[in-house]
Amino acid sequence: MGDRHEVLLSQAVRLREEGNAQARERLVDLADRHPQDAGIAYQAAWAHDTAGLEAEAVPFYERALRGTGLSPEDRHGAYLGLGSTYRVLGRYEESLATLRRALDEFPDDPALRTFLAMALYNVGEAREAVRSLLKVIVSTSEDAGVRRYRRAIGYYADNLDETQ
DSSP states (O other), X not given: OOHHHHXXXXXXXXHHHTTOTHHHHHHHHHHXXXXXXXXXXXXXXXXXXXTTOHHXXXXXXXXXXXSSOOOHHHHHHHHHHHHHHHHHTTXXXXXXXXXXXXXXXXXXXXXXXXXXXXXXXXXXXXHHHHHHHHHHHHHHOOOHHHHHTHHHHHHHXXXXXXXX
C-alpha cells in the first residue's frame, strides 16, 4: 500500500479511536478500494462493531482473517471481534468455531477463553463454560484469596462434580 493510503488509514483509525462516525465511512471506502488489505478490513470491522453494527462488521472480520499481513495483535483482535460478534448475533456455532480456531493460534489466551466460555454457555455447555472461566481466574487473578486457593480452584476446574 502506498504512503497516501497509509496516511488515509491512519487518519481513519484516529477518527475511530475518537468515536467519530466518519471513520466508518472512510474505512469502508478504503476497504472497497483495497479489498485484499487485511489491515483495512480489520479496522472497518472494528468501526462497525463499535458503532453497534455487528452484522455489518462480520464480512470485514472474515475478510481480515482470510487475508495476510495482520500483526499478531490485530489477528488476535480480529478473531476475538468476530467470535464475539457471532455470539451477539446468536450465531453460536460459528462463534465457537472461530474462538477455537483463535485458541489454536493463541493457546490459553484469557480473553479468548472468556469469550469462548460465554459462547459455551449459550449452547448449553455450562460445565465447560465454568471450567474455562475457572482456569482463566486461576491463571490471571492477583486476588490474594484466589492465589491462596489457586491449586484447589485449578483442580476443581477439571473435577466440578467431585464430592466426598
